[in-house]
Amino acid sequence: MASDKESVGLSAASQQRITELEAKGWFGEAADIARLGLATAIRANCNMGASEQVETRWAAGNFDKTGEIRSLIRVIYPDCETPVRQMEYLVNEGLRMIHERVTAGAGPEDLLG
């Protein structure tokens, strides 16, 4: 079994998506978008998984400064032994979901609903 990562990375597609979402001017920093992506994926009952061909973007400690995300992943994915990888997977999956909705015309208030 793969050991856990220490950083959260983004695929090329996720990098592009996050750039487009930043251009909307709704978010203060890219990490806010990534966290929203993660939350969106969890809410959508995303399974466990791993992202491939990612480029490191954030140190896990910076991305999850308070440890809340890691705690949540422990509860929601009790069998997960690599929480940071799961974090990364959820971020990339979630960014895809958000990007789809925004491209279809969703505003910031729609992403929360």
Next chain:
Amino acid sequence: MLTLRRLEMEGFGPYAEPQALDFPDEPGVTVVYGENMTGKTSLLNAVRYAFFGRVLGRGSRERRLHHISNRALAAEGKYGFKVRLSFQNDGEEFQLIRSCRPTPGRLIPADDADYEEETKLRCGANILGPGEREAALHRLLPDQISRFFLFDGELLQEYEKLLYQDDDDGRKISDAIEQILGVPILQRSRRYLADLTDEADTMEAKEAAKSKKTEAIGNNLKSATDRKKYHLSELARLQGELDELARQKSDAEGSLKSQRRFLTVIQERDQAEARLKELEGEIETASTALRVHMADAWRTVLRGTVEAARGRASERAAQAVDEIVNQLRRRAIDDGQCSVCEQAVGEATRSVLRRSLPATAETGATKASADLLDLNRFEVRDVASVVTQLAHQLSKARADVARLKDLIRDKDIELKDADRDRLQGDTASLADIMEKIATKKAAHEGHEQKLIEADAAIKTLKDQLAKVASSGLVASQTRSRILRQCTEVCAAAVETYKSNLRLRVEATASDLFRRMTTEKGEYAGLRITDSYGLHLIHNDRAVEEGRSAGAEHVIALALMGALQANAPIRGPIVMDSPFGRLDDGHTENVVATLPTMARQVVLLVHKGEIRQHHVREILGNKLLREYELRKVSSRRTIIEQVR
């Protein structure tokens, strides 16, 4: 009385080739028919140019002479024009020639500065020198009263201002009316007498100062007369400056008026731009707030998930605890011993009990507790409502921004012909002029008050002097007293004359109005105001409020005729399309009244205003001559006599 004989023009307006109008000597009407843009107004302007060297356009604004040159000739490289006006006054024959030519060497003039003007006035066989010429022209037809002899429908509309005494233009018109009626000469006489009286007071003061008995009073009287002289001088200076400022104000208002449509557009554009800036600020503030709240968006999204997970974990923890308790009970029943209470249990039995307790219950409770701990670390924040509000606010603001930008673009298109610098300059200039007028008016009022105080002081001192004066002062006191009484009599006489004059003008105007109106028997006549405005009086003696445009027109014409009939200066009336607001009935009545308004009337009209055969029927043998303006091309008109 001034009577026109012949008007010749060359290169003036649409009159490229030399064209002429001859005016019969007998009293009556000459009619010139011309459709729009054939040159009727140019004829009026030719007479105006001959007498005053200027040409008026719309809004009575002076037109540049460079633009008067005939366009067809200008296209051939020939610039400039000439007007020759022959007229007679009280038996003397005059010929007035005024020409405007490019300065030598200026092949293609571009502005008035590129022209030189020449004026000649011949009286009989003599050509008058410049000073004599200007004095003669001013005596024959002063510029300030030209509006009563040369006018069009637009000038007629200005008489409505006479009803508004506070209006500067209204006062200008009433001053012009008094001038044509000869009032200024009388007012000057009064002023001269007042000046002589002041001089007499000064002499009296000097005489009094020579005697020890009256020295103190004499010196005080001298100071008071000096003060009075100073205030009079200041009042005259300030009045001159106010007159000049009034002229500047009129020019500035005229300039702004011609660009009034741009002023409104600029105002709307400025308002839109100000609102745009506000909105951009609001958008910036809301965007910043949105970004701050969206940092917690992930928490809002997970709120439901976390709450559900907490619920499940709490349930699991409760179930695990129940199972543990049941197990302990079963053990106690089976073994006949209680592991919780104090019943002794053998070592062997305790070992058995420990081994048989279900491990999963403890693990389950431990896991559930751990989950709850993890879930309770999550800080729930709900920013949905504030994000929704900010998003809607931004959406609306951006829509408003787009709308305002479109509006500003549209306004910029409307303003592409506007000279904004000039507009801003004129607006600022007018504001500056208004401020100066207010300041000078306040100063004027101050000096008026001081003048009253000086006069009162002079009277008191003269009364004191009368009680103690010696015989040496009798002559100067008598002179001063006589002059003062003459001044008062003159002042009273002028007021009486003005009052009688107004009544005569009122009577004449009423008569003319009754002839021209179609509502015979409805109106008693006209009542004149102190500023020569005319109220319309119904038969029930009530003033007719809210007069129609047509009524205003007829009343203005009645005033013109009344002034002509009562003025010491009389001359021809040249009127350009004066029937603009009148219906057929009123138009016919006005035409019928023309021969009574002045000895010589020149009517410039188009056939849409009144049919040629109607004019002939109405005027009969008072119609002396008819001309038609025929358009040869868009830039050339010729004058043809038809009768």
